[in-house]
Amino acid sequence: MISLSASDRSTSVSETKLEPGVQDATGAVQDSPPVDEAEKSRRKTPKQTPLPGEPPTVSVQDVTIVYRTTFEKVPTFKSAIVRLGRGERAVREVEAVNHVSFDVPRGTSLGIIGANGAGKSTLMRSIAGVLPPTSGRIEVRGKISSLLALGVGFNGLLSGRENVILGGLAAGLSRDQVEERAREVAEFAEIGEFMDLPMRTYSSGMYQRLAFSVSVHMDPDILLIDEALSAGDASFKVKASEKMSELMSSSRAMFLVSHSLGSIEQMCDDCIWMHKGKLMMHDSPERCISAYTKFLKVGEDAFTLDDL
Amino acid sequence: MTTSATVPDWDAELQVYEPHRAGIPPLRPYFRDLFQRLPFAAEFSRSGMKAAHSETVFGQLWLVLNPLMLALVYFLLVNVISQSNAGPEALARIVGGIFIFYFFSGAVSTGAGSVTTGGRLILNMAFPRLLMPLAAVRTAFFRFLPTVPVYLVFHIIAGGAWTWMMPLGLVFLGLLTLFAMGMAAFMATVQVYFRDASSFLPYFLRIWLYISPVLWSPELAESRFGHYAKLMVLNPLYSLIGGWTDLTLNGVMPSATIWIAATSWALVALVGGSLYFLSRERDFAVRI
Ligand SMILES: Nc1ncnc2c1ncn2[C@@H]1O[C@H](COP(=O)(O)OP(=O)(O)O)[C@@H](O)[C@H]1O
Numbered sequence A: 001m002i003s004l005s006a007s008d009r010s011t012s013v014s015e016t017k018l019e020p021g022v023q024d025a026t027g028a029v030q031d032s033p034p035v036d037e038a039e040k041s042r043r044k045t046p047k048q049t050p051l052p053g054e055p056p057t058v059s060v061q062d063v064t065i066v067y068r069t070t071f072e073k074v075p076t077f078k079s080a081i082v083r084l085g086r087g088e089r090a091v092r093e094v095e096a097v098n099h100v101s102f103d104v105p106r107g108t109s110l111g112i113i114g115a116n117g118a119g120k121s122t123l124m125r126s127i128a129g130v131l132p133p134t135s136g137r138i139e140v141r142g143k144i145s146s147l148l149a150l151g152v153g154f155n156g157l158l159s160g161r162e163n164v165i166l167g168g169l170a171a172g173l174s175r176d177q178v179e180e181r182a183r184e185v186a187e188f189a190e191i192g193e194f195m196d197l198p199m200r201t202y203s204s205g206m207y208q209r210l211a212f213s214v215s216v217h218m219d220p221d222i223l224l225i226d227e228a229l230s231a232g233d234a235s236f237k238v239k240a241s242e243k244m245s246e247l248m249s250s251s252r253a254m255f256l257v258s259h260s261l262g263s264i265e266q267m268c269d270d271c272i273w274m275h276k277g278k279l280m281m282h283d284s285p286e287r288c289i290s291a292y293t294k295f296l297k298v299g300e301d302a303f304t305l306d307d308l
Numbered sequence B: 001m002t003t004s005a006t007v008p009d010w011d012a013e014l015q016v017y018e019p020h021r022a023g024i025p026p027l028r029p030y031f032r033d034l035f036q037r038l039p040f041a042a043e044f045s046r047s048g049m050k051a052a053h054s055e056t057v058f059g060q061l062w063l064v065l066n067p068l069m070l071a072l073v074y075f076l077l078v079n080v081i082s083q084s085n086a087g088p089e090a091l092a093r094i095v096g097g098i099f100i101f102y103f104f105s106g107a108v109s110t111g112a113g114s115v116t117t118g119g120r121l122i123l124n125m126a127f128p129r130l131l132m133p134l135a136a137v138r139t140a141f142f143r144f145l146p147t148v149p150v151y152l153v154f155h156i157i158a159g160g161a162w163t164w165m166m167p168l169g170l171v172f173l174g175l176l177t178l179f180a181m182g183m184a185a186f187m188a189t190v191q192v193y194f195r196d197a198s199s200f201l202p203y204f205l206r207i208w209l210y211i212s213p214v215l216w217s218p219e220l221a222e223s224r225f226g227h228y229a230k231l232m233v234l235n236p237l238y239s240l241i242g243g244w245t246d247l248t249l250n251g252v253m254p255s256a257t258i259w260i261a262a263t264s265w266a267l268v269a270l271v272g273g274s275l276y277f278l279s280r281e282r283d284f285a286v287r288i
């Protein structure tokens, strides 16, 4: 169920519930569904389409993001003094995202694939406005669910509900909205009484369920989901992908980071593949995924894009 | 679907994220956001206290016992060192002084760690970071509250004055809170760049305690240092804590110098500390 309490969205529940029969297609086996079936499911979902002359909902323009980490595990006065003696430079720079550009028009659900450390999470953080780009420019039109999957659960001593409430308040919701939201999240996540137990007692599956429920219940125009879809058991996966199809029609754009290539193929109609901070490919999910899997098989060195 | 009925204004909800030059973000939207999300700071502090069991009976008791024992130790020490029999009046001053100093040092040291321990919250959520040190100051304040009735007991024992001026002490408490906010923001920023700042901080705060009118009274300083005692206002806590003690314990109206010094220090720290924090905060996410 989508909550609408005092949000600035004009989509209504009835509108959202209009799409029929998505369930059968998306509810099917998650990993590697036949391509034609995925194609069908996409066609069935009524999506928003860009209005004539509308600029892209998200525009990433030549963005580079550099983390500055120190040589030491933690920067200290002591090490600063020691370093000064040796004449070393303090920071090591990690180029997590390297001159990446792409546009996401209204109605797009963009899959992001790539190996660990490719810079996917970093890119999501910068779209959410958490990390300012080191160079380049990002334009975003609409309210983002800046509650990335891992934003919830920052304090293991607090209960799931308290974490959700804190996250919602930080995202700028009012207290009433946030408590309402927490109830819906709890209901959706189906973690029962664990909702009110400290999060350190959660299994990783419960943790991810909660994270997913949170990111889909924050009523965003633009939905960012970072690796939360691998959440939990088969039945929750079905429920999760149903929820996503429902959201696809009401949200302006969706970003889905996942290692489950099947989910990407099923739910996205556009895809980027990142590797070591570089944008390797921006194409249909099918082509990106086949290039990526091929890349994984042959290994980095032997691979050039002409091989495709 | 959403905008079809309205005149297209594509940039109505446009947000642009660009590299920042070191500098202050636009202040008006920043503080609008900040005030709108104050409930977050309150909840963050409340749930943190709950996790630390500060809300249970024994938790509250501990919050009082801890500074109280410290005050008793200092009282003994002062008695031994000065070899005089300091009476209940001195005890009340030390207890009251330690309580309020504890509030200040608690605010600064929790505030110092507020960003570096913010981890996931800072990495994954976009919100005005200044809320983190503010939440720390709130926590310290709510830990200070249960000590107030205890102080009043000592006040009665010492036969302290009950005057209409006592409530004016709240002004100094407010000023000290503003000062603590500024210092917390400043230390939080410093600690992002130097993680061992937190291990120097206790020594620094200890020295600050000794040079502030907590264990000794301003009159004592005047009798001992003469003219140089005037330089004492250079220590912010001299006016902030001195004014508080004067009004609440001694029932004396602080001099104009004290009022002016306390107000100026509070504002300087608040503005300076916040601006320093603001100028760096967009850098925090890549450095945590
Ligand atoms: N907080 C951080 N500080 C320093 N380096 C980081 C930080 N987070 C990520 N990185 C580095 O940035 C690169 C990209 O990371 P990330 O965006 O998390 O990749 P992905 O989500 O695709 O696995 C990695 O090399 C990682 O080591």
Ligand SMILES: [Mg+2]
Binding pocket: A120, A121, A122, A226, A227
């Ligand atoms: Mg990641």
